[in-house]
Amino acid sequence: MLYSEKVMDHFANPHNMGEIEDANAIGEVGNKKCGDIMKIYMKIEDDIIKDVKFKTFGCGAAIATSSMATDLVKGKTIKEALELTNKAVVEALEGLPPVKMHCSVLAEEAIKSTIADYYKRQGIDPEPIVGTSKSCGDDCPCDE
Amino acid sequence: MLYSEKVMDHFANPHNMGEIEDANAIGEVGNKKCGDIMKIYMKIEDDIIKDVKFKTFGCGAAIATSSMATDLVKGKTIKEALELTNKAVVEALEGLPPVKMHCSVLAEEAIKSTIADYYKRQGIDPEPIVGTSKSCGDDCPCDE
C-alpha cells in the first residue's frame, strides 16, 4: 500500500487542523468500529465558508483527505462546497490506494454533514439541499 | 539418494561381469517392468562354486549388488552360498539407500535361483534345499 507524496504531505502537515470556537456548523461522520472518525467545524457567513477546521481519528489517508477536503471548500460558497466529490479529493491528493478510497467518501460526507448541520441550526430541513447522507451509525460494515 | 563409496566402486568396476561358456548353472531373476534383471552363471564342481559371473540390466545398486553377491559366493561351497542373505550383501556394500534395498533381495534370490538350476539340471528337486524363491514373474508389483 503506497501513499502518494501529496497524501504524505497532507498527512505530515495537515491544513486546517483544530477546532473553531464559534463555529456555526459542526459535523461528525465515521464510527469507532471502522477506525475512522472525522469531525468538521465551519464558520459560515453569507453562504460562504469563511473558515473550516477538522479533527480526525484515523489512518494516514483519513487525515490527508480531511486536510485536502477542508482546503478545497475553504472560502467557497455552500453551493460550491456541496459539489465537492470524493473523486475530486482523491484527484487533488494524486490518488489513494484502493483499500483507502472509503476515506475520501468519508471526507465528502463530513463536508455535507457539516453543511446539513448549518441548515438544521437555522431550522431548515437540509435534506432537499444536501441530500441523504450515506454515512451510517455504529453498526455499519467497515467495507464500502 | 546417496550411494556409499563401496557401491560406487562396485558399480564402476564390477567384479565377475560376463558369461561362463560352460556354466552348469544359470539363474535369472527380476523383470522388465521393474527395471532390474539379474542373470547369474556358475561353474560348480564338488559342491564348490569354482566360478561365477553375472549380467545385469538395472540401476547402479543392481549392478553393485550383483558384483558384491558374486564376490561373496565365489569359491564357497553351495551350503555357504545358500547362507548368503541380502543383509550381508548390503553390509558388505556399506549400506544401500532405502529405495534400493530390493536390489539386494534380488541379488540373494539370483544366487539361490542359480543354485536351484544346478540341482534341477541333475534331476534333484531344489525346493527342499534352496526353498521357494520369492522371485516373481512379469506381473508382480515393483515395490517390495
Added chain:
Amino acid sequence: MIYVDNAATTALKPEVLDKMMPYLTSQYGNPSSIYDLGRQAKAAIEQARASVASVLGANANEVYFTGSGSEADNWAIKGMAHAAKGKHIITSAIEHHAVLHCFEYLAKNGFDVTYLPVDSHGIVNPDDLKAAIKPETGLISIMAANNEIGTIQPISQLAKIAHEGKIPFHTDAVQAFGHIPFNVSDLGVDAASVSAHKLGGPKGVGVLYIKRGTRIGQFMHGGAQEYGRRASTENVAGIVGFGHAAALAADGMEEKIKKVSSLRDSFITQVLNEIPKCRLNGHSKQRLPGNVNISFDYIEGESLLLLLDMKGIAASSGSACTSGSLDPSHVLLALGLPHETAHGSLRVSFSENNTMQEVDKIVKELVPIVARLREMSPLTE
C-alpha cells in the same frame, strides 16, 4: 533506521547468507538429480534438516521443509483435520490468520469449530480446552506464542489434555521457535509450524514438524520430494539458510533472551511512565522476550506508525499481514478491548540487534507523536 518490527520479519543474518551463497551460485543442482551436483544439494538439505531437527528436539525424518510458515499451518490444519475421524476441531480466538482462516475454511466445509476464548492477558485456560473436547474432536491447534501481543501459551499442559482425549495437537510456533526454548519432545506436540524469516533466516521457507505416526493428508501433491510428502523442487539456498539460522538462534539463547527482555522491559516502563492513558496488552511475564504491545487511547495505529517512520523508526500495529485491512485486530478484541482501542495499538518487537540507546530514542520520539495525534483526535477527552 531503528528496526523494531522483528516479529514481522527479521534481517537475514550475514553469516546465514554466507552459507546460502554457494547454493545461489555454483551449487545449483536439483537435489533429486542423481549426479554429483544434485547429490551435493541433497546432502546440504539433509544437513539443514538435521540442524532444524536438533533445535526442535525432533528426529530429522520428522522435519519437512515448506515454502512458508503459512504453508506449514495450511498443511497441518487441513491435512490433520481431513485425516481425523471426528468433524469437530478446536483452536483459539487469537491465532494468526494462517491458522484462523484455515479453520474458517474448514467450518464452511462441514467441520464444527470451537474457538477458545482467552483471558484479558491473552492466555488460553486449559480448563476451557478440557470443557470444549467432544467425542468427535479430531484436531486441536493452539499457537505457542502470539504474534501481536507476544503471549506464551501453556502448550505442554494443553497438549497433555489433548492426548488424554487421544486428539492430535498442533501448534503454530512461528513466533516461538528460535526465540524461546521450544522443544517438541518436551512439549509433547504432534505437529508444529515454524518459519525461517522470523529468526534471521530467509523469507519463503518454513518447516512443518510431524511426529512420526501422526495422521495427516498430503497438501502439496506432485514429485517425491520431502520423503514423498511435499512436492516441489526444493528451495535449496533457503533451506540451507534455515538450517544455519536455527543453529545460530539456539546458540546462547538464554543470554539473548536476557538481553532482549531487558530492552523490552525498559521500553514498557518508560512508555507507561511518560505517556498517560495507555496500557500494555498481553501478559506481563508470559510473553516473548522481544514483544511490546501498547494501546494509546484516542489514536489510531497507522498514523502512529507513519509518524514514527518519518523519524526513522520501523514498528508495527499488530500483524503485518493485515496492514491495509480496515478491521481492528481480532487479537485485541479477544482481550476485551473496545474497537477504537483495538485500532490504536503499537507493536514494537526487539531483536538482539537492538540497543538500549534505540529504546530511549524511540520513547523520546513517541511522546510528542502521541501528543500530536491526540490533539488531532475528536475522541480525546
Added chain:
Amino acid sequence: MIYVDNAATTALKPEVLDKMMPYLTSQYGNPSSIYDLGRQAKAAIEQARASVASVLGANANEVYFTGSGSEADNWAIKGMAHAAKGKHIITSAIEHHAVLHCFEYLAKNGFDVTYLPVDSHGIVNPDDLKAAIKPETGLISIMAANNEIGTIQPISQLAKIAHEGKIPFHTDAVQAFGHIPFNVSDLGVDAASVSAHKLGGPKGVGVLYIKRGTRIGQFMHGGAQEYGRRASTENVAGIVGFGHAAALAADGMEEKIKKVSSLRDSFITQVLNEIPKCRLNGHSKQRLPGNVNISFDYIEGESLLLLLDMKGIAASSGSACTSGSLDPSHVLLALGLPHETAHGSLRVSFSENNTMQEVDKIVKELVPIVARLREMSPLTE
C-alpha cells in the same frame, strides 16, 4: 562439468542474483509493512509482477506469486476443480506429477477424471479432447510442453475447444515459459503455472496466472498477501529474481531458440548415427529447443547417468522428481514404449550456456558407455 539437465533446474543467472542481493541484505522489509523499508519491498514485488506479466502477456493483477511451480499447479487444479459446477475434469496422460497427482487426488474425492492419450510422438489430439467433453466437465488442464520428451502441445487449439464448451482451461507452462513464446492472451488460456528455476531464476518461487474473472478457490489461507489470494510473507528476493529472470529470458528469445535448437539437433543426429538400436522420443519438430530424449535398447537409465556423471556430464533420465522411484516413466509408457525401454531413456536438456564442443564431448563419452552397459546386460541380443 558439462551441465545438460536444464529441464531439471537451471543455474541462477549471475545478473539475476545481483538484483536479488539487496533483498538478501539491507532491504529485508516485510512487504506488508507500512514503513519505508516495507514499502520498498512491496514496490520491488510489484515491479517483478509487472515484468513477469509483460512476458506472459497478462495484466499485472492477474499474476500471483507462489512458492513453486508445483504450488501453482496444486492451486490451479484443486482451486478450479472445486470452484467448478461439474464434477468431470480432463487432463492428459503425460502431465508432470504436480498435475497428475492432483488429478488422482481429486479422483479419490468424488471427481470423474479423463486422461487423454497422446500419439506416439506425445501429442494430444484436439479431437480426443472434443470427444471427452461432457456437459458436467468443469476443468481442462493440459501442459504446454512436456518435461521429459519436450513435446509442445497445440494449446491455443485445445483452449479454444475448452471455451466452446464454456470450460476453463489451465496449462502447466513450467517448461515452456521463458523457452518458447508463451503468451496467455494469444493462447487464450484461463490459468497457467510457471516456475522461476527453470529459466535462470531462483528455486522456490512460481507464478500462477489467473485470468480476471476465472473462478478459483483459495489454496493457501492466511494473510492478505497477493491481493488477498495467496497467504505467506513474500519471498521478496525470490520474487525479484523471478521478475528479472523472466525479462532476461524474453530478451532475444528467438536468437536463443536458434542457438539451443542447433545444439539439440546436432546431438540427436550424432547419437542416432553413431549408436545402433536407439530412438528419439517425442516429436521431431514440435519440441522444446533444448530437449533431447533418447531410448537405448537393453540398458537402464540410472546406470547410464551414473557413468556419464563419472565423466563429468550431468544429464537425466526423465523427470528429476521421480528419480529414486522404481517406476518407469509414465510419459514414455504413454507413447507406447515397452517397460524396459521406458526405464532406459536419457534426457539431455541444453541451455544457451552450452556449446557445440560440449555436444561433441557428450557424444564421444556416450558411445562407449552405452556399449559397455549393453555388454553387461542380459537383454542384449
